[in-house]
Amino acid sequence: MRRRTFLKGIAATAASAGPLIVTDRTIAQTRTIYVNTWGGSWTAAEEAAFFKPFTDQTGIRVKTVAPVSYAKLKAQVQSGNYEWDITAITQAELLRAEREGLVEPVDWTVVKKEKLFPNAVYANGLAYCALGTNLAYRKDKFPQGGPKTWADFWDVKKFPGNRSMLNNAVRTVQFALVADGVPVDKVFPLDVDRAFRKLDQIKPHIKVWWTQGNQSQQLLRDGEVDLIVMWNARASELQQQGHPVELVWNGATITTTMWGVAKGAPNRKLAWEFLQFAVQPKPQADFANKLYYGPTNPEAFKYIPAEVSRQLPTYPENQKVAIKPDTVAEADQTAKIQERFTQWLAS
Amino acid sequence: MLPLILAALGALFLLAPILVVVPMSFSTAISFAFPPPGYWLGYYAKYFTSEEWLEPTLNSFVIAFGAMTLTMLLVVPAAFGYVRYRFRGKTLVNLLIMAPLIVPHVVSALAYYGFLGRAKLTGTLLGVMIAHGMLAVPVAFLVISATLKGFDQNLERAAMSSGAGPLRTFWYVTLPILRPGMLVGALFAFLSSFNEAVVSLFIGGRGAVTLPKKMYESIRLESDPVIAVVSTLLVSTVALGVLASLFLRRRSAHVA
Amino acid sequence: MAGELSAAAVRTEAAPRSAKGNATAWFLIAPSCLALVVLFVVPIAYVLLLSLTDPRLSIAHYQRIFTVPVYTRVMVNTFVTSLIVTALCLVMGYPIAYVMARRPGWISTLLLTVVAMSFWTGFLVRTYAWLVILGSKGPVAAAYGALGHGQAPQLLFTTFASTLGMTHILLPYMVLALYAAMRKIDASHLKAAASLGARPIAAFREVFMPLSLPGVVNGSLLVFVSCLGFFVTPVLLGTPRDMMISQLINQQIEELLAFGFASAVAVVLLVATCAVLAIYNRFAGLDRLWG
DSSP states (O other), rough: OOHHHHHHHHHHHHHHHGGOOHHHHHHHHHEEEEEEOOOOOHHHHHHIIIIIIHHHHHEEEEEESSSSOOHHHHHHHHOOSSSSSSSEEEEEHHHHHHHHBBBBOTHHHHHHHGSTTTTEEETTEEEEEEEEEEEEEGGGGTOOOOOOHHHHHTTTTTTTTTTEEOOOOHHHHHHHHHTTOTTTSOOSSOOHHHHHHHHHHHHEEEEEEEESSSHHHHHTTTTTSSEEEEHHHHHHHHHHHHHHHHEEEEEEEEEEEEEEBBOOOHHHHHOOOHHHHHHHHHHHHHHHHHOOOOEESSGGGGSHHHHHHHTTTTTTHHHHSBBBBOOOHHHHHHHHHHHHHHHHHOO | HHHHHHHHHHHHHHHHHHHHHHHHTTTTTSSSSOOOBBBBBBHHHHHHOOOOOOOOOOHHHHHHHHHHHHHHHHHHHHHHHHOOOOOOOOOHHHHHHHHHHSSSHHHHHHHHHHHHTTTOTSHHHHHHHHHHHHHHHHHHHHHHHHHHHHOOOOHHHHHHHTTTOOHHHIIIHHHHHHHHHHHHHHHHHHHHHOOOOOHHHHHTTTTTTOOHHHHHHHHHHHSSSSHHHHHHHHHHHHHHHHHHHHHHHHHHHHHH | HHHHHHHHHHHHHOOOOHHHHHHHHHHHHHHHHHHHHHIHHHHHHHHHHHHSSSSSSSHHHHHHHHHHHHHHHHHHHHHHHHHHHHHHHHHHHHHHHHHHHHHHTTTHHHHHHHHHHHHSSSSHHHHHHHHHTSSSSSSOOOOHTTTTSSSSOOTSSSHHHHHHHHHHHHHHHHHHHHHHHHTTHHHHHHHHHHHTTOHHHIIIIIIIIHHHHHHHHHHHHHHHHHTTTOOOHHHHSSGGGGOHHHHHHHHHTTTTTTTTHHHHHHHHHHHHOOOOOHHHHHOOTHHHOOO
């Protein structure tokens, strides 16, 4: 009697041990793709505009893994242990990734050329949205008028207050150069030494170097800082919630975010199915209407009202005063700048 | 008088987080503002209905249970062998068993990241169980060997001299007396795995997100009070456990 | 006669067990030893190997650690911070343990409950709590405003916050170690001192404190070694300049994928920890720590 229950117990344990080792086969059988995302409001907007409609339409489940990390992409391709199939990544980073052999080439058997728009494909990724990295500040802290340029951000006497910057080497270097007087269309190639000299001036005044979008919102909303580098849609979100936040387009960087598929990702076929869906006008417009990042599909603007259009990075007036991007130059210089920045931060 | 005041201040310092975290869990605001602007149960509802929090909670329980089992299977015989027998190389064995306690967790985390990564076990429940199981060995060993040391072997000798074979003696005499100690050892192993954060961060991946890993990510990625909800639940469980153990001790003291 | 008897007793005790006994011992111990070697020692050894061979066979990583100022600063900062935290824990923990040991009854039980609860609540929960307490909209800032001092100075993301957080988390370890030692101090010693005319303060200084020294050493060791390897709290509460060794390891892995360098840093941390324990072992014997 005892022995039988004992053997049954062993069998049950062995059977339950199966799911302990999640294999790619078991995942593919349940038709799920994994998307690397930035978390918080970004993921929420993606859920509403892309994931849920896609799952409704195809039955393929979408799960997210946060936060976005270039290093993770490299690690997973090198080790073969994949955490996600698709990532949202800036154009320059995608170019870097493609050069390092980390990106899966576009699967033209799944993606139909006729369904794409001009310039949709770059470095084996599909264009996602236009993202602005701006200066934002608390209006209530500057009743006489707040900072209007990066030089103002650097001016701690005229605009006193706690400051925070994005913990990103290339962005920080770009802003430093503009603050030092470099015109927005002459920023590239980046004069790194000049940038770090300028950065040394502001370093003691930076209270915290934020890494996550929600963190930046919490810092400004709770008054931990008064001036901040912030992604434009996150600042707009705070405005919509009624907080006294002002957004500056002068000297902002406007980068194109791309969708990329990790090389050798286990669910790559399903991934390309999703991406084809995601670049259609309606989903792109839904995303932009929820989170103010500009769509890259020109048809999407049909579904976006004018007052929203004006606040997007794609609005011509905003583009005029922003830093002119140079994807190739940025991709060339990123690695070196990153290393120097990491050391500079800790010294 | 002075020591009492200092001790009270110290105790207050230790309690401060609990006094803050519990009200925060009822907060209405998506922020770190304290005192909270309003109170409701909304974020409790969010925790109990969101897969992204419930899955790590379940994972943590499963992993902790598995790790505890692995640890106990290894430690109980080892404790017997170590405490009751003399042999060469005891110091080395002792050092080996204590090694996971000596090595800083971040070093173990890095080691398991590489090791389990090559075995394709990162991001799996089994991988984390193995890592946590090994890390809990020293603590469980300390508890169980301490219990064994305090065990009066005359009881066993009495049973054997009355005619009981070694296995019957073990089952009917040794085990019941050791049971409290073994339970404590198992509990320590379970809790050490449940609370473990650093190694889980490195090797959890997406398939084996533990509750501490989710909490760490939540602090960095979100600012809604769900983390306060989780914290309150954890604190309450601990409080219940501590009070229960006190109550039991009181009762056994009375009975004795 | 007594000596002979006891010698005989010792001899029978020390008489080697039969070969069967020894085999049983090894049979019981083998599984755990084997598991520990394969599933613990081997991974650690792999880290050591990686530190010397990734990307090529060299000691370049170690050279970098000890010559590049940024990294040497991280090492020094870790040690100094650990010393400070240990000192703070000792100062704050001693009164608590003293009261727990010398005043039995409900006070002792209450303090033990508070310490136990603090101990078992994970450090993430407590770090989050400090984020709230020290935040701009937290109770400390509110108290500042209420007392009329205007806006509070920056508390979060400072060395102060991270040191405070670590002290708070490691304090229960210190208290428990001190309490364990203090409990063993016989109250009659102090009574004897009093009966010889010593005032309470003198009795404390001359009798109690020296007897509590093993607890002080144990607790300090425990806190110091734990602090060396501390990871999460300094990241969430401190500044990049306060980077400690574990944060450096994580950063090298997470952001730069520098496995070899991160491994070297990890080895340095491990060696430092072992060195501290070895010194302790030399003077006090390691089994005291867990005996």
